[in-house]
Structure formats: C-alpha cells, structure tokens
Amino acid sequence: MTTLRSKRLDLPDDAYSLYEHFCEKGWTDGLPIISPTQELVEAMLSSTSRDPQEVIAWMPPTYGAATVEKVAINAVMAGCKPDYFPIVLKAMEVLADPIFYQTPMGTIPTFPLLVVNGPIRDRVGLNYGYSCLGGGTRANLTIGRALRLIQTNIGQGGYLNIRDQTTIGTPGRVGMAFAENEEANPWEPLHVERGFPREASTITVFNAVSILNIVDSWSRSPESLAKNIGGSLAIPGINNYLEPAEPLLVLGVEHASIFAAAGMSKKQVRDLLWQKAYLEFGDLREQGRVHITDSPDQLTIVVAGGYGPHSTFISSFGRHPSVTRVLENL
Structure with a gap:
C-alpha cells in the first residue's frame, strides 16, 4: 500500500456540502470536484511507478512543490481516471521546463493546451473528432482541468478571488486537451513532424x-x-x-x-x-x-x-x- 503524506481532512459526506467546502477554501475552479479520498488517490498513483514524494515541478508564483502525490490528488479532484495520470505527469514536466515556462499570474489569460498523439489517444478515450475542443469527453476535459487545478492549488495556494488577475479571462483556463485526428490527417502528424516515431505516444503543450x-x-x-x-x-x-x-x-x-x-x-x-x-x-x-x-x-x-x-x-x-x-x- 502506498504511504501518503498529505494532510488528512475531515470532509463532508454528501456531495453538495463537499462542493461548498472546497469553494469556500478556494480549492476548486468553481466546478464540483471528486473527493480525493485515500482510496482514489492510491488508485491514481497505481498507474505510475514514480515515488509519490518526487517533486515534478515547483509551481509559480509561490513555487509550491508539485509532488507526484499532490498531482494525483488534484487529478482525482478534476475527475481523471488512473489511465490519464501518465499524461498529467508528463504535462507537469513540461510546465516545469524553463524552455516552456508559463506563469498563471498576470493580466493575459494564458493556459496550457495539450495536444496528444499516438496510440495513447484511443487507449484513454481522447476525442479527436467532432467537438474535440468542446464538451462531452471526459478525458479531454479532466486532463486539462487537472493541470489548471494543480497550477492554482499548488502554485497559487488556492483559487481565491484576486489570485486570478486576468483582465477578462478565457474558458481555456478551466482546462483544455485534445488529440490529433491522425487517421484523417493527409500529412504526417505533429509528433512525427517533430522527430518521434509514428508508434510513439506524445504530448505537446502550448x-x-x-x-x-x-x-x-x-x-x-x-x-x-x-x-x-x-x-x-x-x-x-x-x-x-x-x-x-x-x-x-x-x-x-x-x-x-x-x-x-x-x-x-x-x-x-x-x-x-x-x-x-x-x-x-x-x-x-x-x-x-x-x-x-x-x-x-x-x-x-x-x-x-x-x-x-x-x-x-x-x-x-x-x-x-x-x-x-x-x-x-x-
């Protein structure tokens, strides 16, 4: 059994009271969340062999430590399945890369956009067809949402009022991910264009x-x-x-x-x-x-x-x- 080090909380049992509690604490993006119980967090961690206490990134602007465990907690809250977790972890590595660098603070509404290529698309059920940038697909919505919850909960210490200072904002800051429609693509897909084998699974973060x-x-x-x-x-x-x-x-x-x-x-x-x-x-x-x-x-x-x-x-x-x-x- 995985040893978890995060602080245990005594949370309400019913879904609405839980939602109210997380909104009051500033731990959600305004949408309902899944309660990050020990059982669900351990299930999320079971999809990776990485040490739960490994620091994936130091999240700006407060540079909170995004450990594998903390990332898993937010992935559960976002509604991710354990199968999605390797994508979330790899995206976190990109967010920590100085070449990429994105701060969630400022007046311009930037957000991390994920494009997924390769066999992993179908394996986790990512949508690359109709409405791939819209609603209706769990993987697309929750993977992107997990990244934003991580940015706000770990990097900003909570999503409270003034902490998001984008002048007007954008729906993309709730989270966005989609896959490329390689089957309907008349050219080489993005990951092949960038030097990876066609059979490889990749993520690209914009x-x-x-x-x-x-x-x-x-x-x-x-x-x-x-x-x-x-x-x-x-x-x-x-x-x-x-x-x-x-x-x-x-x-x-x-x-x-x-x-x-x-x-x-x-x-x-x-x-x-x-x-x-x-x-x-x-x-x-x-x-x-x-x-x-x-x-x-x-x-x-x-x-x-x-x-x-x-x-x-x-x-x-x-x-x-x-x-x-x-x-x-x-």
Whole structure:
C-alpha cells in the first residue's frame, strides 16, 4: 500500500456540502470536484511507478512543490481516471521546463493546451473528432482541468478571488486537451513532424491564449481557402504580433482535404498561410507588412475535428515555444 503524506481532512459526506467546502477554501475552479479520498488517490498513483514524494515541478508564483502525490490528488479532484495520470505527469514536466515556462499570474489569460498523439489517444478515450475542443469527453476535459487545478492549488495556494488577475479571462483556463485526428490527417502528424516515431505516444503543450473558429464553406481552391484562413489569423491586438510566438492552427478535416487534394505538403500549406497572415503597418518593415510569426516554421498545424467547413486558430503568449515529450513505459 502506498504511504501518503498529505494532510488528512475531515470532509463532508454528501456531495453538495463537499462542493461548498472546497469553494469556500478556494480549492476548486468553481466546478464540483471528486473527493480525493485515500482510496482514489492510491488508485491514481497505481498507474505510475514514480515515488509519490518526487517533486515534478515547483509551481509559480509561490513555487509550491508539485509532488507526484499532490498531482494525483488534484487529478482525482478534476475527475481523471488512473489511465490519464501518465499524461498529467508528463504535462507537469513540461510546465516545469524553463524552455516552456508559463506563469498563471498576470493580466493575459494564458493556459496550457495539450495536444496528444499516438496510440495513447484511443487507449484513454481522447476525442479527436467532432467537438474535440468542446464538451462531452471526459478525458479531454479532466486532463486539462487537472493541470489548471494543480497550477492554482499548488502554485497559487488556492483559487481565491484576486489570485486570478486576468483582465477578462478565457474558458481555456478551466482546462483544455485534445488529440490529433491522425487517421484523417493527409500529412504526417505533429509528433512525427517533430522527430518521434509514428508508434510513439506524445504530448505537446502550448502556451495558449485565445480561440477563434474560422468558417469557409465556399472555397474549393487552396488559394481561396488560404486567403480566408490566413486572413483570419491577422488579428490586431493578439500577442503573436508583439513578440516571437508559436500560434496553433487546428485545420478541420474538410479544409485539410482541400489542400491535400491539390498535392500540397504541410510545409507548402504552412508557407502559403503565412504569406496571407499579415497586418499592414506602413513602413514599419519592408513592404509595410508584419507577419503573424517571424517565419512560417513558427506556425504549428495539426488536423482534428469531424467533417465540416471549419478550422480553429489558437493564439499563443509568445516568448516560449511549445514542448513535445514522449510518454514512456505505457
């Protein structure tokens, strides 16, 4: 039996009183939680061989110690199954990586966005089809939510009022994770593009900010579609135009098929979209254009969702790139 060191609490037995208690303490994101009983926490820890007292990350801004045990407690509270726990742990490693670095404090509503690739997608039931960024799938919602609870409960000492100082906020700060639709992807998936074997399971964490749906049900040529999608990325006021950044474009299956039918590679699609994604700023730069990124390579493209004339643009905080890690020993 696993030895747990966290403080034991005498909690209410009924679900509503438990919810009220956690809200009063600032230990939840405003949504109901699962009571982190010893039995459930031990079940969560059973999915990893790591020492429960190992510190995965020091969470800013208070730099609380995110031990494996503390991460498991928050994963239980978020509603995760034990099968999800290796994904949560690996994502925590990314959050602790100085290359990535994300602080939950500040006025801009940043949040960690997870993209999962490989066999683990189906093994844990991650949605990569219809409504993969919406509700209805436990894995997608609870994995992302676990990360945010960890950031607030361990890094901020609780989610009390002023502790979240984003000016307006975003629904993404509740948590967001999805998988790439590799089966409907006409190109190599993200993890293969980044040098991992196709059979590997990976997570990629993005420093996300905002989400924009892009509809185009009329374009039949790559040029027309790229003009609409690329133009939709040219939004004054997003961070991507203020500093080096790595925004994410989630191409819908239908839109991806239009580019692929014309024989275009992902690189060619990325280059074309980048050419269309710019703002006019007089003589600020050569030809008076400022592109969404310094180079096309900084625009990340994945394919996800069901069939329909939609894609989604997710802007990023900039400064720090996304990080991809492989999930070992699954």
